[in-house]
Amino acid sequence: MLIDGKKSKIKTSLLKEEAEEIKEYHFHVYFFQYNEKHRASALALREKISELVEKGFFHPVPYKTVNYAPLGPHLVGSYEVWCPKEHFSRVYSWFLLHRGIHSVLIHPLTKKEVLDHTDRAVWMGDSFPLDLSILHDLDQVPLQYPELGLGYSAPNDN
Numbered sequence: 509m510l511i512d513g514k515k516s517k518i519k520t521s522l523l524k525e526e527a528e529e530i531k532e533y534h535f536h537v538y539f540f541q542y543n544e545k546h547r548a549s550a551l552a553l554r555e556k557i558s559e560l561v562e563k564g565f566f567h568p569v570p571y572k573t574v575n576y577a578p579l580g581p582h583l584v585g586s587y588e589v590w591c592p593k594e595h596f597s598r599v600y601s602w603f604l605l606h607r608g609i610h611s612v613l614i615h616p617l618t619k620k621e622v623l624d625h626t627d628r629a630v631w632m633g634d635s636f637p638l639d640l641s642i643l644h645d646l647d648q649v650p651l652q653y654p655e656l657g658l659g660y661s662a663p664n665d666n
Contacts, residue, residue: 529593617650
């Protein structure tokens, strides 16, 4: 047992750390949109992710749109895979082993879009330049797929 209110200070400090925890991520798979081999490989990888989700291996969500042209900060073809913290380790290790010829940008989802895509981001494979001019700070963390009850939408354990 801690004395002199130290237990209360520790609990308050831990609550702050928990509130700052990153709970959702994006994995952006890059491909050269005019290269047939790259396009086909990227789509096959996306299909494999969907198959593994259906089988219950993990629970990332490939965004419904494949970008066959630059979109947002991404200057080549790409698609996005959303991943909650509950499945991050398995998704990350799967991409390490199966990304093939593709570079993958992994970044957290927070209110700080520029930081998320730069200082807080990790690349598998070669990095690509990004157009950061369209990114900005948000008022709140974007909730993606709240119906799944994962990531920022997970029930609070406190």
